[in-house]
Amino acid sequence: MYQTDALNYPTKVLPTMYDLPSENPEEPGLPDEFHDFQPHLLRKTFHPANYSPDEVFIATDMNLYYDVRHTGWYKRPDWFAVVGVDRLYEQQDMRLSYVVWQEGVNPFVVVELLSPGTEKEDLGQTLRKAEQPPTKWEVYEHILRVPYYIVFDRYTDNLKAFQLTGSRYQELELIEPRIWMEDIGLGLGLWQGRYEGIERLWLRWYDGDGNWISTPEERTEKEKLRAEKERQRAEKEKLRAEKERQRADRLAQRLLDLGVDLEDNENSDRI
Incomplete structure (x- = not known):
């Protein structure tokens, strides 16, 4: 002082x-x-x-x-x-x-x-x-x-x-x-x-x-940009997970078409 x-x-x-x-x-x-x-x-x-x-x-x-x-x-x-x-x-x-x-x-x-x-x-x-x-x-x-x-x-x-x-x-x-x-x-x-x-x-x-x-206004703007990037990242992750789920569904359907029952295979693996 x-x-x-x-x-x-x-x-x-x-x-x-x-x-x-x-x-x-x-x-x-x-x-x-x-x-x-x-x-x-x-x-x-x-x-x-x-x-x-x-x-x-x-x-x-x-x-x-x-x-x-x-x-x-x-x-x-x-x-x-x-x-x-x-x-x-x-x-x-x-x-x-x-x-x-x-x-x-x-x-x-x-x-x-x-x-x-x-x-x-x-x-x-x-x-x-x-x-x-x-x-x-x-x-x-x-x-x-x-x-x-x-x-x-x-x-x-x-x-x-x-x-x-x-x-x-x-x-x-x-x-x-x-x-x-x-x-x-x-x-x-x-x-x-x-x-x-x-x-x-x-x-x-x-x-x-x-x-x-930073000024308060700049901090607010930075927070908005950060939140927007986080939203975009979450959206990309959601799309990636959806694509992965669809790929898994297609694979499972293909196996079924070939006569492979995935549930029977899982039960035999447990035995």
């Missing part, structure tokens, strides 16, 4: 997820199609090997509140996952926001999908202005200390991965577009395939054997 120091604060007198807004009403616009589809694929294939589904929280475009001293400051990652935390807030409610001083566990991995207007900030190329909240990079690297920070540009299909080493992010040298995360027994990579009817490179999770993790 990636604990915060927030547990030392008197949480009952601080704002909770019910007090803090889930979205900024002054921020215009909605995510484009890619920013809608890609996070869904990440969610559907994120199954850490050493955590149960009840110990994993996944969020898309949700406010992430990170500073107990400035309770209105937040970032809104395109996608992030927390492991070792209850799936439901206090085991009973869906979250409106993720408030680290209430949760006590920081995100394990954050994914940002580059847009022309956010590229510099996502890649840590902007400076903090005086009296302004810290940049996205500063929050992930220095405040939340998120172990893995992933940035993907769908326009160039360029994938960058940063791992927290000491107090700094170290960019990983990717020989192939895959990042293995030992702590959760999962890897993240670029998969060429069709999702939501669109053929392209998608970010997707894979298992310890290097196999892409």
Whole structure:
């Protein structure tokens, strides 16, 4: 678990997820199609090997509140996952926001999908202005200390991965577009395939054997194909047995035509 120091604060007198807004009403616009589809694929294939589904929280475009001293400051990652935390807030409610001083566990991995207007900030190329909240990079690297920070540009299909080493992010040298995360027994990579009817490179999770993790829809389809193959196999076996029975009947009839009584032969064999 990636604990915060927030547990030392008197949480009952601080704002909770019910007090803090889930979205900024002054921020215009909605995510484009890619920013809608890609996070869904990440969610559907994120199954850490050493955590149960009840110990994993996944969020898309949700406010992430990170500073107990400035309770209105937040970032809104395109996608992030927390492991070792209850799936439901206090085991009973869906979250409106993720408030680290209430949760006590920081995100394990954050994914940002580059847009022309956010590229510099996502890649840590902007400076903090005086009296302004810290940049996205500063929050992930220095405040939340998120172990893995992933940035993907769908326009160039360029994938960058940063791992927290000491107090700094170290960019990983990717020989192939895959990042293995030992702590959760999962890897993240670029998969060429069709999702939501669109053929392209998608970010997707894979298992310890290097196999892409199936979505629920893909598992259903595979089960249908398996059941159909089993039905066809059973049908072939039924036809084979029927042919064998017919062959035996023809042989028995031929013997009878030749005057051979099979029942007499069987009785004489017993004697």
